[in-house]
Amino acid sequence: MEKLADCKEIIHNCSKCGLCQSVCPIYKITGNDCSVSRGQFIMLKGLIKGDLKMSKTINRYLDLCLKCGACSKFCPSGIDVVDVITLAKAEYFKQHFFEKIISLFQKFCLSGLYTIKKIIPKKKSETFEKKVIYFAGCGECVGVNVGVNAGVNGVNGVNGIVKIMNSLGVEVITPDFHCCGIPFFSRGDIDNFKEHMNYFYNVLNKYGDYEIVTTCASCEMVLKSYSKWGGKEIKVKNIFEYIRENNLTFELKEPLKVTFHKPCHINNYDDIKWILDNTKNLEYIEMADFDKCCGLNGVTKLSEYKILSKLYKEKHDSIIKTNAKIVLTSCVGCKIALSLFSFAKYKVMNLTEFFVSKTK
Ligand code: SF4
Ligand code: SF4
16 A cells, blocks of 8 residues: 555445444544544545545544554454554645655654764673574664653663573674654655665665564564565564563562553563563552553644543553552653653653663
8 A cells, every 4th residue: 555545445344333432542532533543434535535635624633543553453344544544644744845844853853863872882792693683763772761761871772682682592783773764654754754664674684684673562563564565574573572482580679569551562462461470579560551552642742732631641540540650661652651741750661671770
């Protein structure tokens, strides 16, 4: 699929059953059918037929979608809602010059991250028979740790992975990848998304055909999706799969109570739960709706603050009720969103960063 018109058949498969309404976090707040896939598909059908024209109003509804994919998991017609909505966003993107300015700004900010990444010293991995390539993404080792969570240094990201993987007898290659491209994809800027995808393959080609390991759920999801956008199939695994496969267990230096926010983009929660259950000195308290979207996709949408603040408040209240002072997650984006609305009541940490800094 390259453009919205290519989604005609997919949209046609929507049976209007409304099951998506029962799981969509935004529909639950707005009660407006235009903010959930069923209603959006009716609008998009009108766009494809030419009965409707792309407008700010339609784009507003497309933007309200958090791209969490919760509806797709329940959709009896198996529709990948996020791809369809992204291609609709691409129509808006093409027609609006200001969107291109935002992309330029995003590229400028990301280039700053790449510069910082280059100057952070990486721990040299020990040499073992088995090798993997680590995709750190743009935020795991630099942006989030430096920008949002002062006090946790950016070295933890990459060096923590090296330490964990070496303990499993695996050598880690750490190329200078750039961002996976998700910020552009979410805004319908397909050209810049593909530019990032192509950069990834150019870097990858300089190394062997090794498995790629990630620690961020969103990076993992995007890398796995490249083949849908013209990239070749690649083997991508999350570090938590390695840890469980190898029965690696941890022991905390002191007893700690933690809770966990499940990112929408992970599909290996079982591995993470196994790790949490098998960590000595760790008390895991499950928060209510631990798998509900953090709302990151709405963080910059100040005009929708009334709707989105309800979402953030629900998540914040669920965390507070656990009495845990540490919230773990496994996605850089979720860490940003949860940290922004933590109001210093708890600390949000990525799992790898937590295990590297808190274990014996
Ligand atoms: S769950 Fe799927 S088929 Fe049902 S209304 Fe929503 S998008 Fe359409
Ligand atoms: S992707 Fe998430 S926010 Fe978007 S329509 Fe589906 S459930 Fe709602």
